[in-house]
Amino acid sequence: MGREKMLDFLKRVADGIAMMFGNNCEVVIRDIENHKATILYNTSKQLSERDEFTTFGKSEMDKLYKGIDIINNKGITENNHSIKCSTFHAKGNGYHFALGIHYDYTNMLMVHSVVSDLIHVGNDYEATVEKDEHLERQLDEFFANAVEFIGKPIAFMRKKERVEMVRYLHEKGAFSIHKSIPIIADKMNISRYTIYNYLREIKGLPEKISKK
Structure with a gap:
């Protein structure tokens, strides 16, 4: 394919890409063969705010002259917009073009932030319920063992025995279970402050004396 046909083909590709992705997409065709990286075609000057025939500096040109395709790189424009950049090379007899695709996703970052907050969830519901049920059964087991350890029903326990029961539960780790204190207090028919x-x-x- 000759130079003009290739350039015409790349222009049609550029227009198609820009039309497909809308106003936030800019597609640029550069002439690498002329050693200036001249912009031959630009579907939208709004993103990079560059005019046609703008040239790159030496370090940027050196990267282009390597002719290596660059895909999905991050870029920042002068007005601090975030863009995704890809460059594809087309080489032939008498021509070397670079097709650059730039997509401004700045607005999407805002949407991403809102959506991330909206769809953020905690632990799996069923797993949480199963865990709570397991801990509840474990707490019931601790309590039954504590009553057996003291050797008499709750209603007949004196303070010393209730303290020993709480000591037993404490040593077994019962109070490390979430919301165990109000549950144990209710089972022992005493207040949380007493626990x-x-x-x-x-x-x-x-x-600690509680204020009533």
């Missing part, structure tokens, strides 16, 4: 004071007594801390 806290028993725990402080067990740990050798002064009793």
